[in-house]
Amino acid sequence: MRLNYEHIQKILFKGILLLAICVLSFSVCANNELKGKFNLHSVNLVQKSIDVSKSDETLYFSLRAYSLQGLNKVDIYFESPSGKQIIQTTCENKKKTKVGMLLGRILFKKKSESGEWKINKIVVEDLEGNCHTYDKKFLAENKFTHSLLIKSKR
Numbered sequence: 001m002r003l004n005y006e007h008i009q010k011i012l013f014k015g016i017l018l019l020a021i022c023v024l025s026f027s028v029c030a031n032n033e034l035k036g037k038f039n040l041h042s043v044n045l046v047q048k049s050i051d052v053s054k055s056d057e058t059l060y061f062s063l064r065a066y067s068l069q070g071l072n073k074v075d076i077y078f079e080s081p082s083g084k085q086i087i088q089t090t091c092e093n094k095k096k097t098k099v100g101m102l103l104g105r106i107l108f109k110k111k112s113e114s115g116e117w118k119i120n121k122i123v124v125e126d127l128e129g130n131c132h133t134y135d136k137k138f139l140a141e142n143k144f145t146h147s148l149l150i151k152s153k154r
Contacts, residue, residue, distance in 0.1 A: 037068035038124050038132035040144070041099075043076075049149035052110050059148060063091060063102045069126035071100040076122050078106065078148070081115030096127060114152045119144065 041064040050057040065074050071093040079086050091102035108117075122134045122144075139145065 037126070037130070039066040040122060040124065040134050040142075041065060043119065043122070043144055043146055045146050045148060047148070049151065050108060051151040052108050052112050053151060053153045054110070056107055056109050058105045058107050060103070060105050063104060063122075064100070065102070065124050066099045067124060067126040067130075068098065069128050069130065070096050070098055072096070072125045072127045072129075074100075074102055074104075074122060074124050076104065076106070077120040078117050079120035080113040080117055082113060085113055086120055108150060110152065112150050112152055114150055117148045117150055119146055 042062075043064075044062045046060040046062075050059060061076075063074055063076065065071055073090055073092045075088055075090050077086055077088045087106060087108070089104055089106040091104040093100035093102060118136075119139055120136060122139070123131055124134070125131045134144070
């Protein structure tokens with residue numbers, strides 16, 4: 001059997017197409033596997049309300065999370081009552097263990113919006129740089145509905 005140029009092109013095209021499908025399916029599987037390697041256990045706010053009418057105030061909290069590859073850090077985002085302000089803080093796992101009980105703090109400025117602030121999202125990062133985001137929907141469905149009452153002159 002003699003192979004001509006068109007036949008070789010068809011074989012190469014089918015091979016490249018098959019390779020692309022394999023890479024895509026592997027990438028989807030790898031992404032799904034990452035989600036099982038993270039877990040958010042708890043979030044506890046020390047204060048239920050803070051008064052920033054006279055000066056900036058700090059909110060203290062604890063957070064417990066897990067990463068199969070080793071927990072690097074957790075970012076936590078708070079959203080203002082109007083949704084116009086989002087402030088963020090990072091808690092690092094200095095011990096680089098798989099499970100971390102992290103203590104954090106976040107500064108609320110004197111000009112912060114008055115009302116009920118809620119956790120907008122939490123991002124957990126492992127030691128390899130992989131991240132998993134727990135969004136508002138997940139937080140609400142899993143009873144991570146922590147809120148903080150801010151009292152200010154604003």
